[in-house]
Amino acid sequence: MNNATTIRTGATIAATLYTVVLLVLGLYPSDFRYLFAYIPAVVGYGVIVFDKWAWRWPVIHRLTGRPWVTGTWRVILRPSLDSHIPEGGNRGPITTYMTIEQNFWSLHATLRTKESTSRSSNATLEAPENSGTAEIGFLYDNTPRVEHQHRSARHEGACLIAVTGLNPKAATGHYYTSRFTAGDMDFALLNRSTGYGTFTEAENADPEHTAQ
Template sequence: MSRSLNFKWAVTVVVGVSILIWIGVLFTKGINVPNSWKAIKEIPTVIGWVSPLIVIFVKWGWRFPIFRGWLVVVPDLNGTWKGILQTNWKNPETGEIPGPIDAYLVIKQSLFKMSCVQMTRESKSWSSSSAINIDSDNQIKTLDFVYTNKPRVSVHERSNAHDGACSLDIIQGEERKLIGKYWTDRNTKGEMDFRFLKKELIETFE
């Protein structure tokens, strides 16, 4: 995944919180700061407090709006997104392009990791690598991932397992959207259009 934190601010926050905890420990134990040796001996105690705080932040805390922008760079995409897929594939028998199909995109994201699972009525895809890429100069944020698709057994005769990739623009506003394109190793490509549905992660298309 691309850079998730503003590391300058991250270092500042970790150092600042560590110093505050250190001062609090010294005050609680009645240790004068000039007594450098006793103060230094309390550093492991400080680490013992800071370490779980970092773990909590990486797993859950980064999602809070208070950290958005200045500390946490990436948007929170956790949840289930509902949308449509439109392929450019033509039916070899009729020469027609099928209409759009319904799909769900389920994103599970922590600060430094994420996975994407896409489901339609006939197949399921899951990401082998994924990243949120940010181009601040051009004000562009994209969700990019490589995936493997496996159709249901009932459609194997006309739809084979395949690999592919997609790039979705992240649109944040009153209605959150993921809009973009995909392409596959079957020489097909198409468009995707998702809207945020809910925070819960669904497990099946049904």
């Protein structure tokens, strides 16, 4: 369980138990005398609301300064010339789709290509105050489809993405893998959906692909 999940779960349990105790004791919020007793419960539920939604409400979003990157992004990978790509491998450019699920305290990314799926195992978001630019880092595990594993084994990698503004629609980045491959990444926001389960689903929602 990651830290963000721990915070949300702990806040929910604590606020709920506290509210139940107050009600069992007959301290109902409808009685003004006991209204302030519910402040800790409100704060607990407030943590949940902030983490999932409130941090990106217009005024609060400016105060947090954290870019909103939730959604599905079209990502063009351009392997470097000295990447150790096995014979028969794709030397790019490679069209992929990355789905990012984001709360205030957590990030998770899934990158899908025609041949494999990568899922983040760790993520960081650094947004220096007043800089306007943030850096997102992912460590990930890549699992190729079985039909490609004879030349493309499971591996680990990392990527670093630079985004500008609170609601970025484009970004750039770099990736590195344990297979001694590396390259550049160019991002374009497709939409805010995180519901695509396969490469084909995301590709079919891509206006550039359907226009071809």
